[in-house]
Amino acid sequence: MASQIILAALALLASSVAAHGGLANYTVGDTWYRGPDDPLEDQQGKPWMIQRIWASIDPIFSVNDTGLACNTPGxxxxxxxxxxxxxxITAVYWYWLHPYGPMSVWLADCGESCEDVDVNQLDFFKIWEAGLVEGNIVEGIWYQKQFQNWDGSPDLWPxxxxxxxxxxxxxxxxxxxxxxxEDKPQFYPECAHLNITGTGTAVPSPEYFARFPGTYKEDGMSDS
Known part of the structure; x- marks a missing residue:
């Protein structure tokens, strides 16, 4: 059933998403949630929209770019x-071209509303990461390569x-x-809003917090 829902979602989005790639939609169980459509101006304010709007799949090159938090315009x-x-929760990409580099997923507590926050001032904490699977940095296999599908099926990131x-x-x-x-890292961030339910009480300690921009440094070092 879940596979049928994903395929239905992709059928709706293929005409626009195939043009530029990127995070197309999300699924939770058997329910899918739509991401951006084209043209850009027709997305804003749509009641079904759950993703922070991104205008292009072009990478972010500067570690000081405000779009590093949730892409541009966000x-x-x-x-x-x-x-x-x-x-x-599964992020669905129509395709992914690059094979080298790490992938990570972060959360940030918005308080009373995610619509009103400044994403550059949020304290993000990492809940998932994957990098080099085997071999060395240059010739090895990265998780990013395993993420790719070249058979026309979507790239799924659960x-x-x-x-x-x-x-x-x-x-x-x-x-x-x-x-x-070499020496030109490319950042591809995407954000969505979640309403997490449950009975837990855990919150990360401040030592695990990161802000974007601010966490990555031009010398390649990270504070997180």
Whole structure:
């Protein structure tokens, strides 16, 4: 059933998403949640929108770019994806071209509303990451390569919401960092709004917080 829903979603989005790639939609269980449509101006304010709007799949090159948090323009959507702590949420990409570099997923507590926050001032914490699977940095296999499908099927990125997390309104941030060009890292961040339910009470300690921009440094070092 879930596969049928994903295929139906992709059929709706293929004409626009295939043109530029990127995070097309999300699924939780058998329910899919739409991401951006073209043209850009027709997306804003749509009641079904749960993803922060991105205008292009072009990478972000500067670690000081404000779009590093939730892409550009990063306009807030009006809706939220309901998901229970401990459940999976899957990010669906129509295709992904690059094979080298790490991938990570972050959450940030919005407080009373994710629509009104400044994403550059949010404290993100990492809930998932994957990098080099085997071999060395240059010739090895990265998870990013395993993420790719070349048979026309979507690239699926499932992540489990921590089972003990405090319920509330959160931003989920998916980041792909491509390093296939020497000394020119390419950042691809995407964000959506979540309404996490559950009975947990866990919150991360400040030592795990990261802000974008601010966490990555031009010398390649990270504070997180």
């Amino acid at each position: 306009t807030a959507p009006p809706s939220y994806i309901p998901v229970a702590a401990g459940d999976n 992540v489990t919401i921590p089972s003990t997390i405090k319920p509330g309104l959160y931003i989920i941030r998916h980041e792909i960092l491509s390093i296939h060009i």
